[in-house]
Amino acid sequence: MKNLLILIVAAALFLHFYPQPELEDWFTEQKKVVMETFTEATDTQVRLKSDIIYNELENQFDRFTDEEQAFLQEMTIDRKSVKSFFVTYCEGKQRSPNFHRDNQEKVCRKISQYSGLL
DSSP states (O other): OHHHHHHHHHHHHHHHHSOOHHHHHHHHHHHHHHHHHHHHHTOOOOOOOTHHHHHHHGGGGGGSOHHHHHHHHHHTTSHHHHHHHIIIIIISOOOOTTSOHHHHHHHHHHHHHTGGGO
16 A cells, blocks of 8 residues: 555656646546536536527517528527637627627627526
8 A cells, every 4th residue: 555655656746747748638638527527417407598598689680680590599509509609709709700790799798698507
């Protein structure tokens, strides 16, 4: 048991002072997998119902083109695509090629109301 502890400490010291990029990449990937597993296992299922964005913007569809409405419906199919859009175009301050600037702002404002549930 003592020899195993010495081996672990020696390996930790070696990796600390002589980092190995391949090993660090592997460790980062394993850490990511473990964190995702823990997240899924401890998920409370309190999530954004993605179509709520579409439903709440329906009364403003007279200002959206047919293509924008179709893209909004496609985007709100699942929570991951809503989150991806929010991170890229709302938080990232990029212009979406699928929305007019004013309509993108409306969509971003609506998503930001529920950003805590993403």
